[in-house]
Amino acid sequence: MDLEITKKNGAKYRLSDYGIVKDIIVESPEVILRRRQVPGRPGAIDYGMDYGDKRIKVAFKFKHEHNIDYANLRDELYGFLLDEDSYFIQEKRSKDEWRYEFVDFGQAPINNYGLAGHNVSGYGWHVRLENAITPEQVVKGGEIELVFVTAGLPFGETTYTTMDLHSTGYDENLDVYGTADNIDFDYTNYSFTTSTFTIWNAGNAAVQPETMYVVITVRGLTAAKSFTIRNNSTGDVFTITKALSSDTLVLNGIKPTVNGINVFRNTNMQAISIKPGFNSFTLSGGTFSSVDIDFRFYYK
Known part of the structure; x- marks a missing residue:
């Protein structure tokens, strides 16, 4: 050892x-x-x-x-x-x-x-x-x-993020991935173009946006009045009440930005946590080109 x-x-x-x-x-x-x-x-x-x-x-x-x-x-x-x-x-x-x-x-x-x-x-x-x-x-x-x-x-914290895993897929020959990470080989996708999708949190500790790394990026976002990100598995809801046109929304922990500008006052002032296991998401109120869910796995 x-x-x-x-x-x-x-x-x-x-x-x-x-x-x-x-x-x-x-x-x-x-x-x-x-x-x-x-x-x-x-x-x-x-x-x-x-x-x-x-x-x-x-x-x-x-x-x-x-x-x-x-x-x-x-x-x-x-x-x-x-x-x-x-x-x-x-x-x-x-x-x-x-x-x-x-x-x-x-x-x-x-x-x-x-x-x-x-x-x-x-x-x-x-x-x-x-x-x-x-x-x-x-x-x-x-x-x-x-x-x-x-x-x-x-908590233990992975050296890689879910977008790293998304890019490579699980590969036992890559030393960055261990033998006890609880990765689900069928759920290594963390970038989507659909408004509903499911992701896998391999950690056994919930990812809390106040203290842990979690970044949600929505690209090409257009919305007339508001746009909502909902984690159906935790009940967390983030809403931005602002007209958007082909913009990039980033929810970095508890800090929301649009095209790099802080828009906290234009939101419901909530954030998205991710529980261990499967998490079902729904995005509504607008159209977008892609959404990335990037976070680290945490272990007790």
Whole structure:
């Protein structure tokens, strides 16, 4: 198994280049119950729940040849693991168990099964390192535990969007798509010319436009008075009350624009969420040339 780290500047690091990832524990998001106890009443009043942080714990062993190399390698790990900015991590595994033989210091350990680490999924997490790194030096190596905590959303987020999937279709040879993404091979279309259509959200968390990436683009839009986008599966309705003529409407999260100009005041001030699974859409009130539904999949 392996862990790939991608910094905001695009720099990538793999822990397998420095040693062995012994275990990766991906916890569920914290569950924060909203309850109130009332004196004289048995039990508690349930007001629902919220998601807290998610933690990813990594047991890691790095290898050194000479005693002085231990300090050099330790400090190199500190250099890219400790960062003021958050970064993106992805879990990688092979189909079978990895076994290694070590080489000289500065060279990557050899996986003697010749197995490459692939994405378990096409998603990862935006995180910060939560714990101080406290290495324990052992014979020709050091062992550490890394504890990452999500920075922002406690959900996994795909590196690709639905329009990427629409362009390529699902291809197991493309490493961007993982083996656990829940993609429906029959529903990889996210661009339409019809006023009714159905899309598939492969994630198990609803896409909320206030905090998650979702962009709906309607091109060549003409409407006399108003135009409506309805997600029948969630009941969400977005309406723009404005005459349109071969315009481009973009609903970027909660921000609507027409030809790049903000038109929030000319709408019903609502947005479109996307639930897990199938979502049925209806567009009405005008004509258009195409509509794209672009979003990422999110996983608990």
